Amino acid sequence: MGTVTANNLIKYYKTGKNETVEAVKGISFDINKGELFGLIGPDGAGKTSLFRMFTTLLLPDGGSGLVDGSDIVKDYKAIRKKVGYMPGRFSLYQDLSVEENLEFFATIFNTTVRENYDLIKDIYVQIEPFKKRRAGKLSGGMKQKLALSCALIHRPVVLFLDEPTTGVDAVSRKEFWEMLQRLKEQGITILVSTPYMDEAALCDRVALMQNGETLSIGTPKAITGAFPQTILAIKAEKMFSLLHDLHEWKEAEDSYAFGEYHHVVIRNRVNEEELKSFLQNKGHSKVEMYEATPNIEDCFLRLMKT
Amino acid sequence: MMITEKIISTQKLTKRFGDFTAVDAISFEVEKGEVFGFLGANGAGKTTAMRMLCGLSLPTSGVAKIAGFDIYKQTERIKGSIGYMSQKFSLYEDLTIKENIRFYAGIYGKSDSFIKEKTNFLLARLHLEKEGNKLVGSLPLGWKQKLSFSVAIFHEPQIVFLDEPTGGVDPVTRREFWNLIYEAAATGITIFVTTHYMDEAEYCNRVSIMVNGKIEALDTPSALKKTYGASTMDEVFLKLARNPG
Numbered sequence: 001m002g003t004v005t006a007n008n009l010i011k012y013y014k015t016g017k018n019e020t021v022e023a024v025k026g027i028s029f030d031i032n033k034g035e036l037f038g039l040i041g042p043d044g045a046g047k048t049s050l051f052r053m054f055t056t057l058l059l060p061d062g063g064s065g066l067v068d069g070s071d072i073v074k075d076y077k078a079i080r081k082k083v084g085y086m087p088g089r090f091s092l093y094q095d096l097s098v099e100e101n102l103e104f105f106a107t108i109f110n111t112t113v114r115e116n117y118d119l120i121k122d123i124y125v126q127i128e129p130f131k132k133r134r135a136g137k138l139s140g141g142m143k144q145k146l147a148l149s150c151a152l153i154h155r156p157v158v159l160f161l162d163e164p165t166t167g168v169d170a171v172s173r174k175e176f177w178e179m180l181q182r183l184k185e186q187g188i189t190i191l192v193s194t195p196y197m198d199e200a201a202l203c204d205r206v207a208l209m210q211n212g213e214t215l216s217i218g219t220p221k222a223i224t225g226a227f228p229q230t231i232l233a234i235k236a237e238k239m240f241s242l243l244h245d246l247h248e249w250k251e252a253e254d255s256y257a258f259g260e261y262h263h264v265v266i267r268n269r270v271n272e273e274e275l276k277s278f279l280q281n282k283g284h285s286k287v288e289m290y291e292a293t294p295n296i297e298d299c300f301l302r303l304m305k306t
Numbered sequence: 307m308m309i310t311e312k313i314i315s316t317q318k319l320t321k322r323f324g325d326f327t328a329v330d331a332i333s334f335e336v337e338k339g340e341v342f343g344f345l346g347a348n349g350a351g352k353t354t355a356m357r358m359l360c361g362l363s364l365p366t367s368g369v370a371k372i373a374g375f376d377i378y379k380q381t382e383r384i385k386g387s388i389g390y391m392s393q394k395f396s397l398y399e400d401l402t403i404k405e406n407i408r409f410y411a412g413i414y415g416k417s418d419s420f421i422k423e424k425t426n427f428l429l430a431r432l433h434l435e436k437e438g439n440k441l442v443g444s445l446p447l448g449w450k451q452k453l454s455f456s457v458a459i460f461h462e463p464q465i466v467f468l469d470e471p472t473g474g475v476d477p478v479t480r481r482e483f484w485n486l487i488y489e490a491a492a493t494g495i496t497i498f499v500t501t502h503y504m505d506e507a508e509y510c511n512r513v514s515i516m517v518n519g520k521i522e523a524l525d526t527p528s529a530l531k532k533t534y535g536a537s538t539m540d541e542v543f544l545k546l547a548r549n550p551g
Contacts, residue, residue, distance in 0.1 A: 015444075042476035043447045140348045167393070167473055169347040169502055170540060171547050195474045196503075210476065240488050256481050259505035259538070260527065301477050 002030035003068055003189045004037070004054060004158055010062030011049045023049040025212040026063060031191060031205075036184045039193040040200045040296065041209030047193040048088060049212075051162045054191070055085045068157045081109070084156035086147050088163040094136030098127055098146055101135050102153060109154030119186060120149045123179055141172045148179065152188075159183065161192040165199065177202045197297040208300055215303035220296060227294035227302065229253065230270050233261035234289040236279065245282045249275065256301060263292060265302070311338040312371075313465055313496045314359065319368035319377075321354050328354040330519035331368060336512075338464075341487060341497040343507050346516030347547040352500055353469070355516070359498070360467055361385050373464040386414065389458035389466035389495075393473055395450055397457060399443030403434060406442055407457060414461035428456050448479030452486060459490050466490065468499040472506065484509055504540040513539070515546050522546050 011024040024046040031037045039047045052058035054067055056076035065072040070079045092101045099113075102124070106113045117124075127145050130138065135146060144164060151159060161180075165173040177199065180190060192203070200206045201220045208215040208223070216223050236242045243262050246255040251274075254265040272289060279287050314336040321329040329351045336342045346352045357363040359372055361381030370377040373387040397406045404425060411421045429435050432452055442450065451471065459466050468487075472480045484506070491497050499510065507513050507527060514524040523530055523546055527539055536542045 042479070043474040163474075167348075167470065167502065169547065170504055170543050171347050173502075174544065197477060257484060257505075257509065259508040297477050304476065304478055 002066075003033045003035075004031040004191055005029070005066040006050070006054075006063070007065065008063035009050065009053060009060050009065055011046070011053065011058065012061045023212050024053075024060075027207075027209075027212075027214055028063075029207055029214065029217055031189060033189055034184065034187050036180060036190045036192070036202075036204045038200055038203035038206040039191070039209055040195075040197060040206050040300070041193075042195050044211065045209035046212040047209060048162055051085070051087075051160050051191070051193065054079075055083055055160055056080060081154075082157045084151035084154070084159045086151045086159075086161045086164055088166065090143050090147060092135045092143075092147055092150060095134055097132050097134055098138070099131040101146060101150055105150040106153045111154050113153060116153055116155045119155055119183075120152050122182060123152075124149045140168065144168065144172070144176065152183070156188065158189045158191065161190065163193050163195065165194055165196060173199070197295075197300055200296040206296070208296070208303060210300075210304055216299065223299050224294050224296060227299055230266040231292045231294050231298060232264045232266060232270065232272070232275070232289050233258065233292035234264060234275075234279075234287065235261045236284040236287045238284065241282075242279070242284055245279065245284070249278055251275070254301070254305065258292075258297075261292070263298060265298075312336070313338045313340075314342075314370070314372055314498070316359075316370035316377075317368055319355070319358065319370050320366050321351075321358060321363065322366045327519050329358070329365075332516075332519075332521045334514060334521055334524055336465075336496060336498065338496055339491055339494050340512065341491050341499065341510045343510030343513035344498060344500045344516070345507060345513055345543065345547075346500075350516040350547070351519040352516055356467055356469065356498075356500070360388060360390060387464045389461065389463040391454050391458040391466065391468045391471055393470040395454060397442050397450065397454055400441060402439050402441055403429070403445075403453065404438045406453075407460060410457050411460050416461055424460065428460065432456060448475060448482070451475055451479065451483060455483065455486055455490075459495055463495065465496040465498055468497065470500055470502065472501060472503060480506075504538065504543055507539040507543070515543065517547055 006027050006029050008026045008028050009024055010026050012020045012022055015021050041047055053060050053065060053072055056072055056079050059073060067079050068082055072079060096104065102113055123145050127142050138146065165176055184190060205219050207217045243255060243257060246252055246262060246264055251267050252264045253267040256263055276287055312335045317333045318331040319329060320331050332355060344352055358365050358377060361384035364378060372384045375383040401409065407425050408421055429438050455471060472483055487497055512526050513530060514521050530542050534542045534545050536545060
């Protein structure tokens with residue numbers, strides 16, 4: 001049995017008199033102790049609803065869940081003591097200073113900053129020079145570090161991080177994931193959600209999510225390794241019309257923009273020469289192509305369409 | 307000879323707050339119809355710079371012309387010539403799609419006949435013909451984003467400013483969104499876009515990277531990769547933007 005378990009969890013929301021939205025449609029997974037597990041999916045996938053059920057802030061409408069052996073409905077008091085939760089929206093006290101926020105959260109959990117300082121030291125030293133500053137006056141990156149420190153100060157067994165890197169630039173995102181790796185080494189189980197597909201590779205295992213369902217669960221390598229077809233990466237001088245023309249190629253099951261190149265999912269077999277002449281006939285020049293290794297975004301796109 | 311029209315041009319554009327210089331003498335030009343990526347780390351000064359370019363905040367010093375209008379004296383003319391899409395969804399959820407279009411187009415002083423004709427065209431383009439009288443709040447997120455963009459360019463502005471338009475959007479919608487961007491650019495609308503997705507930086511004609519209030523690099527994605535010896539824009543960004551604070 002894992003440290004965090006979802007067993008056919010269901011959540012509805014009422015949106016009108018007789019209308020409901022099914023935000024979580026019977027999701028199951030099992031997260032092992034010390035694992036860094038990612039929920040990867042766009043807005044509306046059901047990630048936040050899952051977090052709120054696990055942190056006992058929402059009651060499920062069906063199914064069950066366990067956190068460190070405690071039931072998410074019956075044992076809500078026990079769970080609240082042993083989990084740390086960083087919500088998607090900044091929820092610390094804006095009018096308290098950095099150190100006041102930290103002390104407040106330590107006190108709530110009957111502990112002291114000093115007792116668990118070793119756990120947050122790496123993160124907190126970066127904002128310590130501003131400890132007298134009100135939380136509301138911090139930059140985005142500093143708010144994020146303070147929120148993580150507050151979520152950790154009672155040494156939780158499981159850490160729930162809801163989209164900690166949304167709207168954060170590529171540099172700060174990288175630093176945040178480095179912090180998570182260090183926390184993982186301390187034995188903390190981490191459930192983290194993100195809409196950035198490239199962050200999946202940094203997790204031990206991920207659940208790809210869309211519209212309240214899981215599309216796939218596994219290690220990033222297993223998910224990308226299971227991609228059943230060949231992908232060609234192609235570029236040419238005129239990228240926009242290239243994409244249009246690739247849609248018309250008979251061997252292309254799907255084609256889409258992928259950064260510098262376009263990706264083409266091949267239906268049956270690859271014949272690069274045939275494709276090259278097809279594109280030359282369409283008037284394309286400087287055509288370059290190579291066989292690409294599928295990544296999580298390729299898998300996600302494929303799963304969304306099937 | 308091809309004459310390129312500069313739709314945005316700035317010289318040493320600067321904004322200070324007290325003794326903090328948020329935007330530090332940036333000089334650059336954007337051509338008409340260009341898809342221009344405006345990148346930088348959080349706190350690098352992007353939002354402050356964008357606010358000046360939109361005529362919402364007066365510079366401390368420097369010069370700039372936006373769509374031919376002076377950034378100090380003609381801010382109202384600038385506002386009339388641009389479109390803006392914020393990272394927060396800003397259509398009215400309790401108005402229908404048609405009502406939202408009518409409202410925003412009305413603000414820009416468009417005639418009833420213009421609005422009527424173009425609304426039908428827009429709904430057809432987005433495959434929303436049957437949804438025109440539905441409340442915007444009831445639409446899926448992906449449609450909301452595409453609708454927001456279409457509303458931002460409905461009054462046929464010369465430039466549209468997009469502030470992280472694809473945050474939290476699924477990979478399919480993100481690509482559909484970029485198709486809309488290219489279509490708009492092909493009609494001559496200049497696109498000025500910020501994003502945290504580095505693959506999207508590749509979709510821009512040119513990209514600037516701001517670090518500590520200054521524009522540290524500005525070129526085509528392929529030239530930037532060459533200059534910084536990087537294989538992806540992500541690497542270029544990390545090399546340039548990794549700065550303290």
